[in-house]
Amino acid sequence: MRLRQQFSLWLLFIAVCVGLMSVAWVQRAHRIKAQFDAFANLTTPGLVALGQIKASALAQLQWAEVFASAEGDARVRREADEAVARERARYLEWTGVYRGIARAPEEHETLDTVERAGAALSARSVEFMAQAGQGQDLAEVHEELRKIERRFARVVDRAIGWHLEDAQAQKTALTQDLDRAARLSLASGAILALLAVGLGVFMAGRIARPLGRLADDMRVVGQGALDRRTAVRSRDEIGQVAATFNRMAEDLQQTTVSKHYVDRIITSMADTLVATDLEGRIQTVNASAERVLGRRAAELVNRPLSSLFAPGATAPSVSDLLTQGTVRNLETAYTASDGRAVPVLFSAAVMPDAQGRPAGVVCVASDITERTKAQEALRRAQDQLAQSEKLAALGRFAAGVAHEVKNPLAIIQGGVEFLALKVGGQDQDLRETMQMIEESVQRADTIVRDLLKFARPSTQKREVVAPEELVQGTLSLLTYGRALKTISVETRFAQDGLRVAVDKNQIQQVLLNLMMNALDAMGEQGRLTVSTAPASLPGEQLGCAIAVADTGSGIAPEHRDKLFEPFFTTKRDKKGTGLGLSISKTIAESHGGTLTLESELGKGTVVTLVLPLQGGPG
Amino acid sequence: MKTDVLVVDDEQDFTFFVKKNLEASGRFEVSVCTDATKAVERARQLRPHVILLDIMMPGIAGEELAVQLQAHQETKHVPVVFLTALVREDEAPTGGSHEIGGHTFVAKPVKIQELMRVLDEATSKRPS
Known part of the structure; x- marks a missing residue:
């Protein structure tokens, strides 16, 4: 009632x-x-x-x-x-x-x-x-x-x-x-007094006590114990208030629970999440974003969204996002607190308010550093494979060419020798002509032989050696094989105990080629410097650099791009086949290394061979 | 006594000059076979002191011919010198020679002096 x-x-x-x-x-x-x-x-x-x-x-x-x-x-x-x-x-x-x-x-x-x-x-x-x-x-x-x-x-x-x-x-x-x-x-007064007391007790029982209990329960809920419900049950107004309170507590609990649930989802997300207001100021940042960006949420809040993107990376503006509605899987990069660009796959969507009007933008971005690295590795592997396939095809082609060229060369050689038997000796001109023919045969043969070497990378027999050993071995070949004349030789070795796993013959062939080129560039005077040092290779791989530096004439800028192309040569005196640097580069790359060249006209050239350190991949 | 040489090579012009140049020295008697499929038969008939065998020939490869020659009593002990237009990975200098698995390889184009030296060397190892 x-x-x-x-x-x-x-x-x-x-x-x-x-x-x-x-x-x-x-x-x-x-x-x-x-x-x-x-x-x-x-x-x-x-x-x-x-x-x-x-x-x-x-x-x-x-x-x-x-x-x-x-x-x-x-x-x-x-x-x-x-x-x-x-x-x-x-x-x-x-x-x-x-x-x-x-x-x-x-x-x-x-x-x-x-x-x-x-x-x-x-x-x-x-x-x-x-x-x-x-x-x-x-x-x-x-x-x-x-x-x-x-x-x-x-x-x-x-x-x-x-x-x-x-x-x-x-x-x-x-x-x-x-x-x-x-x-x-007196009696009636007492009865009235009793009735009044009864009314008071009734008031207390029906109003004050349940109200007090309800107030206590409200306080408990207010302090965060959202599962607390009041036990006040009656069909009067207080009962209605209690029932309404319980319903509100239920709603509050559900809302709060779902808010906590959503908060936990956002916090646990592997991808970064950033929400902005309509002006593009950052409002919310999740834990992944803090981790990837290397900044606390407090540092990021109220900063413009554009400040997240790495310099030069595609940075979608909030106004564009608001007109477009969504952006999906945009490959761009965030900038971390240490200045590093973090490649990310960026998606964004407009966030509506309760009335469906745009209230801001929600941006989700996956850190694809690993994927990018893997893609780069895959691309390198594909490049290498393509290179190998190209080389294999070239090898077959070169073998065919060699066979077809060498047989005629052999016939020419035999023919010249036969002519020498028949008519040679007396006639000076004839003798010189035959001499020239033989030299031409030799030259053609050398070119074909180098071509085969370039085109058919042979099986490598790798062993672990110190770079200094490779340099010293090559220098001794140089000393025995050719007078260094007045060229001074200097070596500088890194004292790091570096080791590389290489085919010794092939690498020495490369070093010999580089040193011969250096000597050719210097002529009579100059200094040849061969040094080793720790270096890095693409893909964050550690390597050892062997640099061959000369004080020679240097290389004209217009020639530098073509240096590693087969058959490009500046040695007009017929000494070169134009295959030396090509073969050297092929060998370096087949070892997982690089061969690079720096040159300054009139001052000299430095060619650097970088080989991966032993233990690394490749 | 002259050294009997059987030259097996499909390059007819090459065999012509080899025969002329070798025989000009007066120390070699050269027979020529330009058909590889008949090479074994010719060798069994001629029983030369040494066989100069081209590796790349249409129909049959020089190495295989060498194996077939090994199978016959008449040719079993005849030394074989391979001629090749291709350069092996270990690289012989042009016109030079080297040995792989007991056989001597000569790279084309070869100078006649070098060829004669190799043939002499091959026949000197021939079991008498």
Whole structure:
């Protein structure tokens, strides 16, 4: 039942009680008033009448005595006679009055007695007066009058006493009634007080206590214990409030739980997540973003989205995103706090607010550093494979060419020798011609042989060696094979105990080729410097660099690009086939290394061979 | 006594000059076979002191011919010198020779002096 109805019922009940008590009080008051009236009406006039009767009777007697005593004084006798008559009339009047108001039989009895005594008194008075005129002994008269007077007084006093007793009884009854009325009032007051206390207890029980419990539960929920529900159950307004509160707590719990759930999802995401407002200022950043960018969320919040992107990387603007709606799998790069560019696969979408209006942009980006590395490795592997396939095809082609060229060369060689047998010797011109033909055969043969070497990378027999050993071995070949003339040789070796796994013959062939080129570039004067040093290779691989530097003529810029192309040569004196650097580069690459060249006209050239360190891949 | 040489090579012009140049020295008697498929038959008939065998020939490879020659009693002990237009990975200098697995290889184009030296060397190892 509703509290209002309950209150109304209680108040109605209390009002009915008060009304009933009021009626009882009014009735009791009426009864007391009636009793009081009866008391006043009955007792007082009786007593007054009796008083008058007594007084008039006694006065009558006294005036009679006066009459008797005034012997010979006619005036006094006349006055006394008149007074007796007056008092007698008063006596008769009041006995009449008393008779008029007497109701109880005792009253009538009393009246009779009084009248009798009065009549006797009056009669004696008259008698006395008559006798007094005749000169009788007054003393006796007086004595008799005294007796009569005393008897009358006793009768009247008895009557008065009776009336007084009656009045006393009436008074006692009235007092008892008044006491009862007072007790009734006290009792009803106490009942009302009890009802009021009951109302208070009811209020406490129905309102204050559940409200207090509800307030406690609310406080607990407010402090974060979202699974707390109030146990207040009733069908009144407090029950409704409690039920509403429980529903709200449920909603709050669900909302909060789902918010925590979403928060955990965002935090656990492997991909970076960045949310911006409409102006492109960063509002939210997840843990992955913090990790990839190397910055705390607090550093990033309110910075523009564009600040995340690496310099030169594609940076979609928020205004473009808002017009396009979404961007998917854009390959770009974030910039980390250490300045490193982190390649990412970037996707973004417009985030609507509750009304569906654009509120910002949500950007998700995957760190594809590993993938990019893997792609680079794959591309390198594919390049190498393609290179190998190209080389294999070239090898087959070169072999065919070699076969087809060398057989005619062999025939020419045989033919020249046959001619020499037949006609040679005497003719100088003929001898020189045949000499030239033979030299040309040799040159053609050398070219074909180099071509085969370039085109057919042979099986490598790798062994672990120190780079210094390779350099020293090659230098000794150079010293034995060709006079260094006035060229000074300098070596600088890194003291790192570097080791490379290489085909010693092939690498020495490369180094010999580089040193020969250096010597050719310097001519008579100069310094050849061969040094080793730690170096790095593409793909973060560690390597060892062997640099061959000369103080020669240098290489013209327009020639530098073509240096590694087959058959490109600047050695016009027929010494070179144009295959040396090509073969060297092929060998370097087949070892997983690189061969690079730096040159400055007039100052010299540095060719650097970098080989992967032993233990590394490739 | 002259050294009997059987030259097996499909290059007719080359065999012509080899025969002329070798025989000009007066120390060699040269027979020529330009058809590789008939080489074994010719060798069994001629029983030369040494066979000069081209490796790349249409129909049959020089190495295989050498194996077939080994199978016949008549030619079993005849030394074989291979002629090749291709250069092996270990590289012989032009016109020079080297040995692989007991056989001598001569790279084309070869100078006649070198060829004669190789043939002499091959026949000197011939078991008598």
